[in-house]
Amino acid sequence: MKRKHQRLALGLAAFAAIGGASGLALSALKDQAAFFYTPSDVATKNPPVDKAVRLGGMVETGSIRHLPDGVTISFVVTDKEAKVPVRFTGVAPDLFKEGSGVVAEGRFTADGGFVADNLLAKHDERYMPPEIADKMPPPETLAK
Secondary structure, three states, rough: OEEEEEEEHHHHHHHHHHHHHHHHHHHHOOOOOOEEEEHHHHHHHOOOOOOOEEEEEEEEEOOOOOOOOEEEEEEEEEEEOOEEEEEOOOOOOOOOOOOOOOEEEEEEEEOOOOOEEEEEEEEOOOOHHHOOOOOOOOHHHHHO
């Protein structure tokens, strides 16, 4: 085999190897690529149970309840189309309040609820996480 053909064969083999590795990486990450859910997504899709995901939306007005243990909070996350009940044990961020945006990190339960390990509250009433900005109405319409 001529040197020119050896280089061509080596180049094609390298290209095939890179393509195969990319394909394997993408197939391994396909479940993690959509790890952010809105309440509407939860209503239309079957979210994974007991798998770490994020749930984003607005805290429904009048839904925050402090449980007797003093550290557990239950509330409802909504996007005006669907609602998901959330339970969080811990210290909530100072900006966490009714009618504000929230991203909860945690797991869905078999009964359709969500158990949050971490809460992320938005810092400004005009801020909206990019994942849900196009799916959500303005915050002032949710607070009414």
